[in-house]
Amino acid sequence: MIGADGRERPVAIVRVPATSANVGVGFDCLGIALDLTATFLMTPAERLEVDGCEERFRGEDNLVWQSYLEACRALGLEAAPLRITILSPIPLSGGLGSSSACVIAGVAGAMALAGGGFDRERALELACAIEGHPDNVAPALLGGLVSSFVDGDVTTSTRMDVAGNLRFVAIAPPYEVRTADARRVLPDTVSRETAVWQMGRCVAVVRALETGDAALMAAACHDRLHEPYRSKLIPDYDALREAALGAGACAFMISGSGSTMVAVADGDEAAAQVAAALTRTCPGYWLQTLPANTLGTTVELQ
Structure with missing residues (x-):
């Protein structure tokens, strides 16, 4: 992407699936990733710009942006202003992990734009710290069916495949x-x-x-x-x-x-x-x- 100053700027493209937590009897420990994917585009900019979402989510309190800032602090990175484009089919009425998708996008974007690559295990640790629980962020990061438990600051997540039928x-x-x-x-x-x-x-x-x-x-x-x-x-x-x-x-x-x-x-x-x-x-x-x-x-x- 070419910025306003004429210089080419990197674009991080993060794709995060919807999730369903609890899966009935797995209260606060089970979650499943569903094949409905939100896409987030993030690139350095002169000032924060957010589009592709409702007007009320386009300010400094945008969850992708706030998660990006939290991740930068935790990783010791300098946070640059971003242009964030959100392309999400996940409904906002609640229950399919729309907020977890935004948290993961911010964390993954910080990692990618820093040039260090995407560390899934570290991303899970940071996303759990921001979200407060693993039941949505763990399956969103890992895919499939995930069982998680927390011991102090350590989250242990076990991933399993879901049958294709x-x-x-x-x-x-x-x-x-x-x-x-x-x-x-x-x-x-x-x-x-x-x-x-x-x-x-x-x-x-x-x-x-x-x-x-x-x-x-x-x-x-x-x-x-x-x-x-x-x-x-x-x-x-x-x-x-x-x-x-x-x-x-x-x-x-x-x-x-x-x-x-x-x-x-x-x-x-x-x-x-x-x-x-x-x-x-x-x-x-x-x-x-x-x-x-x-x-x-x-x-x-x-």
């Missing part, structure tokens, strides 16, 4: 669920019975996603930790869940803290039937049928 039908209402509200409605304690219920089903869901076992997914994906409480914040949840399962979905879950929801289907034909049922139930809502993303974040410097 599974499809994820995501539907996003035109309203948001505030993360603070989604946290506030959760109970402070759970019974031993609930803990045991959850642990066994979490392991089974991981196995079902790896092997493509739709019957196991249907049997295991029944959450008791968060969805019974968070579903009350989503007026369309009950109707959409009934429609999805009635049309043949093997599971239906809140994506992250909502308001987006995801139905899991075995194959394209079943997914098409589920998508049609969801559209009939809530016509006009944003809806996409997606496979899992296998690549995670990619970075290119031109």
Whole structure:
């Protein structure tokens, strides 16, 4: 890219997939990358410029820019003003990792523009520090299905492939669920019975996603930790869940803290039937049928 001063300037191109955290029974530990990709273009400029997003996100508090500044500080780099172009199909209503994508873009852009290349492990560390938790940033960086846990300042993420037959039908209402509200409605304690219920089903869901076992997914994906409480914040949840399962979905879950929801289907034909049922139930809502993303974040410097 040629700048206003006539000099050629590098362009970092960062591509980050959407993500769905929790995956039903994996509260705050599981996340899956979906094949819906946001692209971020970043190049040094005379002053900060942000385009491709809503006007309210074009100032100094833009999350890509703030994450870039945080990464530069952590890496000991000098932060230069940037021109940032955001090309993102991820809905902003919440639940598909739109904010995590911006955090990763800022971190990856700082690394790429410094000329040191993209260090995925260090990027995960920085993104977790900025985002505060790994359940979206880890699958967005690594792709596939990711299980994460945190011990002090150390995040350990384990990546697994998702079977190719599974499809994820995501539907996003035109309203948001505030993360603070989604946290506030959760109970402070759970019974031993609930803990045991959850642990066994979490392991089974991981196995079902790896092997493509739709019957196991249907049997295991029944959450008791968060969805019974968070579903009350989503007026369309009950109707959409009934429609999805009635049309043949093997599971239906809140994506992250909502308001987006995801139905899991075995194959394209079943997914098409589920998508049609969801559209009939809530016509006009944003809806996409997606496979899992296998690549995670990619970075290119031109």
